[in-house]
Amino acid sequence: MRLLWLFSELLGYAGGALILYGIVAARANAFWPPVEQIAAFSSSLLTILGALVTAGSIYLHGTRPPWKHSRSIVAPVVIGSCVAAIYFLYRLGQLPPVVVSGFGLLAISGGLKRLLPYPEDPN
Numbered sequence: 178m179r180l181l182w183l184f185s186e187l188l189g190y191a192g193g194a195l196i197l198y199g200i201v202a203a204r205a206n207a208f209w210p211p212v213e214q215i216a217a218f219s220s221s222l223l224t225i226l227g228a229l230v231t232a233g234s235i236y237l238h239g240t241r242p243p244w245k246h247s248r249s250i251v252a253p254v255v256i257g258s259c260v261a262a263i264y265f266l267y268r269l270g271q272l273p274p275v276v277v278s279g280f281g282l283l284a285i286s287g288g289l290k291r292l293l294p295y296p297e298d299p300n
Contacts, residue, residue: 178237181230188227195220221266221277228284229259239291247290255283
């Protein structure tokens, strides 16, 4: 669990750093080539890894048990999709931004669902 905590901290700091860099670079119209060379790839990789960890966390003890279909259908599909996306990211060097955003949305949705009460009988 400590490793997951550290990973979530890394994601938060990396996201904050990328946002801050992007704002400063855009306002000053001064982009730093070393950051530009790694930013798209690293932010894509971290976003997909975040979605992978979020989907995989369904198998860990949480604040409440997940829905059965989430554990047996949704999480494995998301995990498999993340693995495939990481493969293509390494193979191609980049992924379309809309794909990366989609994985980010999946992670946000999954994380929020684990916090919210069930709207009805979960089984």
